[in-house]
Amino acid sequence: MWSYEAPLRDMQFVLEHWLQAPDTWRRSPAFEALDLPLALQVLEEAARFSQGVLAPLNSHGDRQGCRWQAGQVSTPDGFVEAYRAYIDGGWPALACTEAQGGQGLPQLLDAALQEMLYASNHAWAMYTGIAHGAYLCLKTHAAPWLQARYLPDIVSGQALPTMCLTESQAGSDVGLLRCRAEPQADGSYRLSGSKLFISGGEHDLTANILHLVLARLPDAPPGSRGISLFLVPKQLDDGQANGVHCDGIEHKMGIKGSATCSLVFDAAQGWLIGEANRGLAAMFVMMNSARLHVGLQGLGHAEAAWQNARQYAAERLQMRAPSRPEEVVAQAADPIRYHPAMRRVLLELRTTSEGMRAIGYWAAHLLDQAEHDQDASAAQLAPLLTPIIKAFFTEQGFRQASNALQVFGGYGYVTEFAIEQTLRDSRIAMIYEGSNEIQANDLLLRKVLGDDGRAFGLLLAELRDEAGQGAEYVECAGFSGALYSLCDALASVVSAIRERSHEDSEYPYRAAPDFLQLCGVALLAFAWARAARVSRALPEDDPLRAAKLQSAGFFFDYLPSRLAQHLGAIDGARAALAFI
Incomplete structure (x- = not known):
């Protein structure tokens, strides 16, 4: 009782109208041969794979999970065959350069692919999700011989990479890690230690x-200054x-088809990537890519939740709606989608998922412009958007899955309808x-205050520019006015936080969570103001x-109620927290 259909029509709207990506591609030497029909063909093939191969394995993979025996892990039935189909389709090579055997397509199309993979089967997509980040890490920092040896395996999909950071005593604070690396006479290293998760x-x-x-x-x-990769x-x-x-796998709340492993390195042979003691700089190339992908997991969950809630609400008959459309025939009960409470939930699901799609794809498009067109503004905006997308999208993925479960009522709480799996799977992100x-x-302390507001100023300029363009049209003027006001509020909040931080150094940390949420809401406002304006290009x-x-x-x-919530919380954060 769970289904997924790739939202190709909305994806096309974002590429063609919201981003006007084909115009950018024509001006870029890297993508001048790419046009909209080819891009849509790629997305159609990705949809066939996601819908036809991965989605049918989603509930089964959750029920069966992974199996560990004597250091070996077996994935759920069908996962191996799905991966072979993934390789045969050339999907690992999508956004890799042609010089390394890739297809040389934009990260924008890869973002759309990732959304489909996560929406259809999050657990399976965990195996492939880190591959592009690892590819970028090696391409940027590894020695030429190491690139020549291992990049083809990643691009072809013959080998899958992992990211091994966490230890039992070193989670978010990687400076506490103890894993050791001993140099060898042949230039390699012997690593010893344990990693988990x-x-x-x-x-x-x-x-x-x-x-x-x-x-180390x-x-x-x-500390973190002494870490190598x-x-x-x-x-x-x-x-x-x-x-x-592998000395075991975790038994988890969700994504049960993804093997979350404990690893022991016993004098394992390895090779240094990048400079000694500068491993975090090399690793962050991979982590920034991974964080965008994790944000797309939130988008995928919100989209899948929206689709299944919409379908159920159209079929479930309950009571009589207080104001029924003419097309509803006379009957004892109406589909619950006509009831105001359910319309409210369904509209939030739709606006959140479609708004996040525009912003998530925009971030990927900026990465393409920064890498291939040396666009300085894009290079500043993309890192600023990354923590917002990671945190705001994943919170919305969980929240919207919970809202969708409410549409199902009691049926949503049982495994038969599988929306409860979406809720469980989404939480880890x-x-x-x-x-x-x-x-x-990271957003407030490093990217906004630490940057003296330069990148944040570029973002506000983008939002104000959109508000100015929308103000020219009667049907968009109200949206533009609200976006202008929101920009003013954001600028005032940053100024107030900066001023307050001189007296209370902890204040920015207390204000940071709601500041990020406020930025997420602002980005959705930007997404919808632009969507309303550019939708005028569609036939009436x-x-x-x-x-x-x-x-x-x-x-x-x-919007006003959401703004009031976060603005009030930021102002309330002026009160110091008691020690517990």
């Missing part, structure tokens, strides 16, 4: 697994097993790849045009 640390999808491991050299300085393959080139052993609290601190009889204006109207009608 390693997604895909062991599995049966590929013969080889490439572990990217943070560890013997003479490393203490190493590539440690599961299998060595001579066919021998390396000194990496608020924790891993840097908890949402850490993302909030196109239902999508009316739907976009309706959704924008709903969002801006409910």
Whole structure:
């Protein structure tokens, strides 16, 4: 009783009208051969794979889970075959450069692919989700011989990578890690130590697994300044097993088809990536990509929740709606989608998922512009958006899954309808790849206050520019006025936080979570103001045009209450927290 259909029509709207991506591609030497029809063909094929191969395995993978025996992990039935189909489709190579055997397509299209993968089967997509970040890490920091040896395996999908940071005593504070790396005469290193919570640390999808491991050299300085990054393959080139052993998997609340492993490195052979004691700089190339992908997990969950709630609300008959449309025939009860309380929930589901799609794809588009077109503004905006997307999207993924479950009523709480799996699966995304609290601190302390507001000023300029363009049209003027006011509120909040922080150094940390949420709401406002304006390019009889204006109207009608909540909390954060 769970289904997923890729929202290709809305994806096209975002690419063609909201982003006007084909115009940007034409001006870019890297993508000048790419046009909208080709991009849509790629997305259609991705939809076939996600809907036809992955979605049918979603509930089954949750029920069966992974199995561990004597260091070996078996994934749920069908996962191996799905991965072979993924390789045959060329999906690992989508956004990799042609020089490394990739297809050379934009990260924007990869973002759409990732949304579909996570929406259809989050647990399965955990195995592939880190691959592009690892590819970028090696491409940027690894020695040429290491790139030549291992990048083709990642691009082809013959090997899957992992990210090995966490230890029992070192979670968010990686400076506490103890894993050791001893240099060898041949230029390699021997790593010893334990890691846990390693997604895909062991599995049966590929013969080889490439572990990217943070560890300390013997003479490393203490803390995070003394961490280096190493590539440690599961299998060595001579066919021998390396000194990496999986000594168990976690039994989790959700994403049960994803093997979350404890790994032991016993003098495992590895090679340094980048400079000694600068492993975090190399790892963050991968983590920034991973954080965007985790945000897309939140989008995927919100979209899947919206689709299933919409379908159920159209079928479930209960009571008589107080004001029924003419097309509802006379009967003892109406579909619950006609009841005001349910319309309220369904509209929030729709506006949240479609708004996040525009913003998430915008971030990926900015990454393309920064990498291939040397766009300085894009290079500043993309890192600023990353913590907002990671934290705000994942919180909305969980919240909207919970809202969708409410539409199902008691049936939503039982496994038959599977919305409860979406709720369980979505929760982890608020924790891993840097908890949402850490993302909030990163945004306010480092990206806004620490940057003296330069990147944040660019963001406000983008929002104000949109408000100015929308003000030219009668149907968009109200949305533009609200967006202008929101920009003024954001600028005032930053100024007030900066001033207050001189007297109370802890205040920005207390205000950070609500500041991030406020930024997330502002980005949704930006998304809907632009969507309303650019939807005018659609034919008047196109239902999508009316739907976009309706959704924008709903969002801006409910915007003041959301702003008041976060602005009030930021102001209330002036009171110091008691020690417990």
